[in-house]
Amino acid sequence: MSVAREQVECLHHSLIILLCLAARGYAFRDDARNGRFRALIFTHPMTLRMSYERRFRVPFRFLLLVTLAACTREDVASRAREPAAPALPASGTPRATVTLDAEDGQWTRAAKSLSGIRYSQLAQITADNVRNLRPVWTFSTSVLRGHEEAPLVVNNTMYILTPYPNLLYALDLTKGDSAPTKWMYNPKPQSEAQGVACCDVVNRGPVFANGSIIFNTLDNHVIAVDAATGAEKWNTKVGEINNGETMTMSPLVVKNMVLVGNSGGEMGVRGWLKALDLGSGSVRWTAYSTGPDSEVLIGARFKPHYPKDRGKDLGVSTWTGAQWKIGGGTVWGWISYDPTLNLVYYGTANPGPWNPDQRPGDNKWTSSIFARDPDTGEAVWAYQMSPHDLHDYDGVNENLLIDVPWKGQTRHVLIHPDRNGYVYMMDRATGEVLSAEPFVHITTTHGVDLANGMLRYEPSKHGRVGEVVRDICPASPGGKDWQPSSFSPRTGLVYLPHQNLCQDSEGLEANYIAGTPYVGMNVVMTAGPGGNRGELTAWDPAAGRAAWKLTEDLPVWSGTLATAGDVVFYGTMDGWFKAVDARTGAKLWQYKTGSGIIGQPMTYRGPDGKQYVAIMSGVGGWAGAIVAGNLDPRDSTAALGMVAAMKDLPSKTTKGGTLYVFALP
Amino acid sequence: MMLRPLACRARTPLLLVGAALAVVGCRREERRFRESPPATTPSAVRVSALQPGTMADTSHMPNPYESSAYAQSEGQRLFGWYNCAGCHANGGGGMGPPLMDDEWIYGSSPENIYNTIIQGRPNGMPSFAGKIPSPQIWQLVTYVRSLSGLTPMSGRSARTEHMNFYQGAQSMQGAQTPKNSFRPPASEFP
Known part of the structure; x- marks a missing residue:
């Protein structure tokens, strides 16, 4: 709704109320002894029998002025954040760019490039x-x-991984448009896993590396099969459906390691990212999203840009009791990698449960972005987009690693369109937020304070148990999922x-x-x-x-x-x-x-x-x-x-x- | 003078109707503080109606709470507390299938639903054996069946306490039309 229309509606409603009040005789009663207003009372004109000295009618003109002022107050105008109207960039202005790998005509990972840009x-x-x-x-x-x-295409073969039951097909592209099936691999996941997959039994695709196709199954197996024959090379179980864990994300291979994360933010799961050895499938490190620094892999190299993200064991102290053990922060989204900085970037999901009253505190590190050294898993920086998330705004969306002209300089940034409705542009070396602008209509927050990195919440959208909050924008799937x-x-x-x-x-x-x-x-x-x-x-x-x-x-x-x-x-x-x-x-x-x-x-x-x-x-x-x-x-x-x-x-x-x-x- | 015998004659059936209503009403509102419903799992319950040859009699185990409004509202509360609603929503489904429609994968009889809760089912229904006391399972059965209108109208609660998530009316009494058909306006309901 436009600001102008809101003001007109506000005025309209207020004037109706004013007229009603005037008709009923709206009076302040004055305490005669100390001269202060003591109570605000409704009095019907017919029952007004006290002396006129002891009461006075608030002049209608005064109330009208108050109403006018209230309806033009700034907070009414800024109740919602609106995206700026679209405008094509002027020709000749410097534009964002990226360093591309040589084009091989293939598609070896879901996002094609490690920078996650999906550009051919x-x-x-x-x-x-x-x-x-x-x-x-x-x-x-x-x-x-x-x-x-x-779908992936490698060596003139197309690989397709289906949702549960996670069938993996290899189609031969050298036989023209008939594309016959070379082989099919059936991991036979446990059917019970379907009952703990929050939002359909999807899978976001496999990855190719080192002659293998590697993928996750819904029942938490990471499997590598020979890309040429379909023979299983290794199969590692990394999660447990009886705790609500499933896997749906597309793995990323970096430096002979397969990076995978879990799903289950709606099931009281504790989120993690694991690195598996590309050759053997054994787990090299696990970085949890909640808990003590030793388990989140936060150490001496951890230098978040904002003071709000600094401190010891924040993954414990920003929770009550042991809630961090079932607090969510799953890693079911996208991972990108910058080989120059040797950092991987990924987001963590919503805190659990959705009901925020049950988990006081900032709930770190849910709804956050981590930058980690893939060799050790150590966190180098982290930034929490939505502290104490109220509306299931996961932070798992993709991070595109590109170079953007910004205030006269070229900055190496990550672009993160978040569920909370803002496109974050961050310096990917430091985690500094350069800009955070809305791309959808937002009523839940009033923007990001670039000085301290805080998301400014709209207090009226903080629902309590048993309370209905209306007009929450964006909805739980976010401005973008x-x-x-x-x-x-x-x-x-x-x-x-x-x-x-x-x-x-x-x-x-x-x-x-x-x-x-x-x-x-x-x-x-x-x-x-x-x-x-x-x-x-x-x-x-x-x-x-x-x-x-x-x-x-x-x-x-x-x-x-x-x-x-x-x-x-x-x-x-x-x-x-x-x-x-x-x-x-x-x-x-x-x-x-x-x-x-x-x-x-x-x-x-x-x-x-x-x-x-x-x-x-x-x-x-x-x-x-x-x-x-x-x-x-x-x-x-x-x-x-x-x-x-x-x-x-x-x-x-x-x-x-x-x-x-x-x-x- | 002539009216008195007529009135006397009319009084008897009226009394009978009144007494019958009172009995029905008592059953509807009956609260049990010491529960003693059948504690064992219904046995010999078939999930399939296909049997070789002639249909054998299936032993039906009636739900002791079928027409109890109290059991149904308790079932509704437990449906939230045991996280049934997390998967089946308020009957429309989500991670799990909807329960307010007329499709029953594992049977709609009270004993079928009881067993589904206790045993779990291979496509994602967890087994709650040893997790929920038997009387509460029967209360859940009552509520689950009420979602699709399988319990007597007299036992159903008038409204939910929460957000209005059914179109038109807050009442759940109309939740008995077949799946995916459009509900008529609320005024057309009894």
Whole structure:
């Protein structure tokens, strides 16, 4: 709602109240002896019988002035943080850039590069010819749940990992468009694991390294199989479903180590990141997100930029009692790596339970970003985006490592579009926040104080047990959830797929029972301002604002892909796979796939030298749970409140996993 | 003069109806402070209706609380306390399947639901054997069945204490239309 409209509404309501009060005879009674106002009383004019000296009517004009002043007060105007209106960067202004590896035409990890930017230098498909793109072959995964994964292409073989039951297919790309299956590996995860996966039984994809395909299963196994034969090389169990742990994230391989983290922030799980030996699968180190410094791997090298993040054993002292042992901070999102600084970056998830009253304190290190030395796991810096998180604002979203012109200098930054609604731009060597600007409508906070790194909370959005708080924006999935952004050094823009949701919530007392949900919140979500539930925002990090924005009816729950052909690809939850102009956002092409798209688009060069684009279709995930899980739309709190906002999805798409591969004729 | 015998004749059935209502009402509001429902697991309960040859009789174990409003509201409270709501939400489902629709993977009879809670099920339903006392499980069974309108209307609570999460009315009494059909306006409900 615009500020002007809010003021008009405020004035309107206040004037009605004033008129009512005037009609009823609104009086202050004056204490005759000491001359002070003693009580404010309502008195009907007919009952006013006291002498006029002992009371006086507050002049109507005075009340009117007070009302006018109240309605123009600053806090009314700043009740919500709005993103700045989109503006294309002026030509000639310096833009964000990145150092690229040589293009090999492959896709060996979910984000393609260690910097996590999902940019391909392949340029056969351009903004001019993308309208001719057509599907060339498809592949059914035999799985009906949400397909959030990215396909990989290595050595003319495509690897597809499905959601639970985590089937791994290797498809031979050298046989033309028939792409026959070379082998299939079935890890046979425990079926019971489905009952502790909070938001559909998704998987975000495998990774290739050292001749192996490495991936996580829902029941907490990290498995390496031979990329050529599909034979299992090693299989390490790293978590326990009976404690609520599952694994859904895509591992990253850095320096002969496989980095993996757990899921289960809604189940009272204690979050961790583990490094497994690439050759043997043995665990080299474990860095917990909560607990004493010795277990969080905080030591002498730990130098957070802000005083709020300094101190001993904050992972214990910012909790009450032993709550840190079940406090969340899981690591189910993205990991990036800067080889120059030798640091890995990742975010930690929400604290548990959601109900904030049950966990007084800042709850470190939940909803935070860690920078760690992968050799030892030691933390070098950390920054907590949402201390004592109130609304399930996980910090697990991707960190894009790029270089941005900032105040006359080129800064080596990480770009982190957080669930709390701000795009954080941080110096990735130190953890200093250079800017934090809203990319969605925000009512829960008033911005980030760059002097001390604090998020300024709006006190009225802090719900208590049994209290309903309305108009919480962004909703619990955040301004943006796990769906990863991409970056094009040709445009200097970051392409953010995200949602536009708000919610009402009611705190409940959560009971900790190991392996069962630990949430304590009734949530009902709705579309945010404008009524559209999704957006694609091209973010200009140099300007700290959107360059352009596309609205989508449904949440944009797919990742984005940027290419050197100046095309950006993404999918919608009703099944459209779309290409838009990377510079302007102009819609160039779209194709309707069989099911809603929540996967990660990728592109590769085939054995025939042609550029292909691939996407998994198959609705699900948190936003698509109503379809994937056959949920009942009459209960608005179903799927942690997401169903309320997605009641119409069953009429727009059906489930079923299929890979689509596109090429130019 | 003529009216008196008529009134006398009418009084008897009225009294009978009144007494019957009182008995029903007492059962509805009955509170038990010393619980003695069947403590053992219902035996010989079949999850499948497919049997070789002729259907054998299945021994039904009636839920002792089927029409008790008290048991149902207790069941609703326990449904939150034992974190059932964490997966099944307020009947619409989430991590677990919805319970307010007309699809029952493992059977809708009270003994089926009792066993599902005790034994767990292989696709994610945890086993609560040894975690929840038997009387409380029967109360949960009552509440779970009420979500899809399988318990008598007289035993259902009028409203929930929490946020209004069903469209239209706060009452849960209408939660008995088949899955995914649109609810008629609240005024059309009895």
